[in-house]
Amino acid sequence: MSNNGYLQIHDPLKPKGHVVGIDLGTTHSLVASVSQGKPRCVPVDEGDSLLLPSVVHYGKDGGVVVGVRARKLAAEAPTDTIVSVKRFMGRSPDDPETRKLGHYDFAPGANVVRFNVAGGQPVTPIEVSGEILRALKRRAEAHFSGKVEQAVITVPAYFDDAQRQATRDAGKLAGLEVLRLLNEPTAAALAYGLDKGSQGMFAVYDLGGGTFDISILKLEDGVFEVKSTGGDSALGGDDFDRAIAQHVLQKRGVQSPTPAQVAELMAAARKAKEALTDAAEVVLSVDGHSQPVSRADFEAWIQPLVAKTGAVCRRALKDAGVAAGELDGVILVGGSTRVPAVRRFVAELFGREPLGDIDPDQVVALGAAVQASLLTDTGRQDEVLLLDVIPLSLGLETMGGITEKLIPRNSTIPTAAAQVFTTFKDGQTGLDVHVVQGERELVQDNRSLARFTLSGIPSMAAGMARVEVRFQVDADGILSVTAKEQSTGVAQAITVKPSHGLTDEEIEKMLLDSIDFAEDDIQARQLREQQVEAERVLSEADRQLRENAGLLQAGEPEAIQAAMTRVREAAAGKDYLAVKEALHALDEASRAFIERVMNRAITQVVSGHSVEEY
Amino acid sequence: MNEQAQTTQAPQTPPKPAPKGIGLADSAVARLKQLLEERQTPDAGLRIAVKGGGCSGLQYSMEWSEKSRERDKVFERDGVRVFVDPKSYLYLIGTELVFEQTLMASGFKLNNPNVKAACGCGESFSV
Numbered sequence: 227m228s229n230n231g232y233l234q235i236h237d238p239l240k241p242k243g244h245v246v247g248i249d250l251g252t253t254h255s256l257v258a259s260v261s262q263g264k265p266r267c268v269p270v271d272e273g274d275s276l277l278l279p280s281v282v283h284y285g286k287d288g289g290v291v292v293g294v295r296a297r298k299l300a301a302e303a304p305t306d307t308i309v310s311v312k313r314f315m316g317r318s319p320d321d322p323e324t325r326k327l328g329h330y331d332f333a334p335g336a337n338v339v340r341f342n343v344a345g346g347q348p349v350t351p352i353e354v355s356g357e358i359l360r361a362l363k364r365r366a367e368a369h370f371s372g373k374v375e376q377a378v379i380t381v382p383a384y385f386d387d388a389q390r391q392a393t394r395d396a397g398k399l400a401g402l403e404v405l406r407l408l409n410e411p412t413a414a415a416l417a418y419g420l421d422k423g424s425q426g427m428f429a430v431y432d433l434g435g436g437t438f439d440i441s442i443l444k445l446e447d448g449v450f451e452v453k454s455t456g457g458d459s460a461l462g463g464d465d466f467d468r469a470i471a472q473h474v475l476q477k478r479g480v481q482s483p484t485p486a487q488v489a490e491l492m493a494a495a496r497k498a499k500e501a502l503t504d505a506a507e508v509v510l511s512v513d514g515h516s517q518p519v520s521r522a523d524f525e526a527w528i529q530p531l532v533a534k535t536g537a538v539c540r541r542a543l544k545d546a547g548v549a550a551g552e553l554d555g556v557i558l559v560g561g562s563t564r565v566p567a568v569r570r571f572v573a574e575l576f577g578r579e580p581l582g583d584i585d586p587d588q589v590v591a592l593g594a595a596v597q598a599s600l601l602t603d604t605g606r607q608d609e610v611l612l613l614d615v616i617p618l619s620l621g622l623e624t625m626g627g628i629t630e631k632l633i634p635r636n637s638t639i640p641t642a643a644a645q646v647f648t649t650f651k652d653g654q655t656g657l658d659v660h661v662v663q664g665e666r667e668l669v670q671d672n673r674s675l676a677r678f679t680l681s682g683i684p685s686m687a688a689g690m691a692r693v694e695v696r697f698q699v700d701a702d703g704i705l706s707v708t709a710k711e712q713s714t715g716v717a718q719a720i721t722v723k724p725s726h727g728l729t730d731e732e733i734e735k736m737l738l739d740s741i742d743f744a745e746d747d748i749q750a751r752q753l754r755e756q757q758v759e760a761e762r763v764l765s766e767a768d769r770q771l772r773e774n775a776g777l778l779q780a781g782e783p784e785a786i787q788a789a790m791t792r793v794r795e796a797a798a799g800k801d802y803l804a805v806k807e808a809l810h811a812l813d814e815a816s817r818a819f820i821e822r823v824m825n826r827a828i829t830q831v832v833s834g835h836s837v838e839e840y
Numbered sequence: 841m842n843e844q845a846q847t848t849q850a851p852q853t854p855p856k857p858a859p860k861g862i863g864l865a866d867s868a869v870a871r872l873k874q875l876l877e878e879r880q881t882p883d884a885g886l887r888i889a890v891k892g893g894g895c896s897g898l899q900y901s902m903e904w905s906e907k908s909r910e911r912d913k914v915f916e917r918d919g920v921r922v923f924v925d926p927k928s929y930l931y932l933i934g935t936e937l938v939f940e941q942t943l944m945a946s947g948f949k950l951n952n953p954n955v956k957a958a959c960g961c962g963e964s965f966s967v
Binding site: 236744 | 898905
């Protein structure tokens with residue numbers, strides 16, 4: 227929506243409506259909200275179901291259907307009915323994964339995936355996800371009889387920047403202000419109130435309908451950091467149903483079942499699986515045949531599938547550098563963790579009873595609702611520090627102790643910025659990278675976060691080296707700084723947590739100081755900049771006088787020396803304009819001399835070649 | 841030999857002495873009066889701020905504010921007040937708020953002499 231570049235006036239008094247947490251899942255999506263201090267999921271589909279199947283059907287008449295009704299239309303209109311759209315989020319059309327993900331009619335061209343569907347233009351995964359979010363928003367609004375305008379949406383911990391941005395855009399399309407994207411495992415931990423502790427390590431075991439994810443989280447100062455993730459994007463409860471169906475067909479001796487038979491059997495298998503959570507044996511009846519299935523049978527059939535998750539978990543633990551015994555808790559997420567054999571397996575794997583008393587289908591949405599209410603409850607003052615923005619600018623120290631800001635405060639995370647720096651002296655082979663945080667112009671007034679040296683820069687003249695310094699802040703607020711010399715590729719990197727050890731009060735004080743000292747700071751910065759420039763110019767003038775003394779004419783050395791003295795005097799003072807003027811005067815005083823130096827250099831180059839070469 | 845990084849950007853020329861304060865064009869005063877009347881808060885002011893973010897690094901924000909805060913700079917014309925926090929003011933010195941109306945659209949614009957680069961969205965700029 228273009229507003230022609232005009233500015234909108236926001237009204238803080240306007241009621242904001244309900245805030246919700248949304249679990250935008252591969253198979254199902256849920257929406258929850260906190261009321262009377264407790265998060266609850268909102269009914270969003272037929273029969274007051276809390277789960278909305280993440281299925282979108284595009285009709286020939288241009289109508290859009292979402293949820294159970296769309297899922298029923300999938301068989302008759304498979305290319306017009308998009309299931310599991312989350313798997314396409316942020317992927318490019320030539321991503322080899324894309325083609326594997328189903329039987330869709332992809333529109334050619336463009337650099338985003340687009341599905342050709344009935345009723346009009348091709349749609350992108352963002353638009354399809356937007357339809358799911360819009361359906362959740364509308365149904366929540368019907369439930370509350372009030373507006374829903376702000377949401378926290380969860381994403382898998384492994385989502386990259388493109389996938390996160392795609393999710394944000396989908397929210398915007400649905401008319402939601404996305405307060406924050408929250409990692410799914412973090413949401414589950416919040417639902418269990420684990421952030422109330424001071425620190426700890428947790429595993430989140432998420433076995434859904436079609437995907438498995440394991441995340442190792444580290445809690446420090448009330449903030450969760452994802453230490454490692456692992457998973458299998460083709461392993462879930464649907465595979466359990468398939469295992470039952472296969473064994474039943476085998477026992478019955480059916481070689482090649484019809485698609486209708488398979489569909490019916492899969493539905494029956496699913497019911498049997500669910501019943502076996504409480505019963506020791508169930509009877510599965512499909513087209514006239516009845517067949518008993520015991521829990522022991524079922525557990526034997528799914529054993530290889532469950533064992534697969536174990537290998538993934540062990541790898542994630544290893545990546546995070548923790549032993550199972552060092553964990554402070556294990557959380558179960560996803561409907562398939564209701565299966566008793568899965569619970570037992572997880573308990574054995576991690577050597578502790580997992581947390582599972584919150585409905586594993588709802589736990590992520592409930593945690594997102596808790597986060598949404600936290601983000602909006604604190605009162606919307608300007609200086610309120612939202613968690614998804616950088617509270618203080620991040621930058622680095624440049625010559626003269628000046629702060630060069632790379633990422634301004636209040637940037638939403640994740641974010642990244644890069645700037646090219648160069649060397650200050652001839653033959654300089656190392657560069658100190660000093661990472662600082664704060665709003666003040668001089669490094670001494672800011673907070674020092676980290677320091678490292680990039681060495682191995684090839685020796686060259688001052689100002690010739692190109693060192694790219696890149697700042698990247700991930701969704702958990704972790705800052706990675708990389709410095710890379712561009713001709714050789716030598717690089718150094720460091721990772722820090724800018725929020726570590728900073729209280730809200732300290733952040734506030736740093737902000738207020740920057741306001742109080744703003745004018746002084748800018749003066750000081752301009753002075754430092756001129757002082758650095760003066761130092762550079764003086765050393766260059768010295769060198770030229772020394773190396774090209776023969777080109778000096780009568781009176782010039784005195785005039786240049788006098789101008790240099792004035793620069794030195796001015797640089798020792800406090801007035802940046804005086805330094806600037808003195809530099810200008812020095813430039814004038816030495817102009818004719820430097821022109822002669824240049825001319826001789828050019829003549830030397832030219833006369834070094836024979837005439838024929840030109 | 842290690843030295844601090846040196847920015848490759850040319851040394852910044854000092855900002856030209858711009859007219860101080862924040863100006864309100866006639867068009868802006870008239871429109872703001874009308875909006876305040878509609879909002880039934882004739883004593884409220886317009887808070888203009890500069891925040892990080894947006895495609896060119898900094899971003900304007902405007903919102904109604906019932907009263908000024910302690911450190912605010914307050915500008916007034918014909919009873920319409922504008923509040924600016926001191927840090928934002930540094931980026932806004934000499935700016936004039938105008939209200940434009942054409943056949944196609946209408947809205948507020950900030951003519952900011954400090955801006956070096958702006959982007960298409962109109963809300964974001966760098967200095």
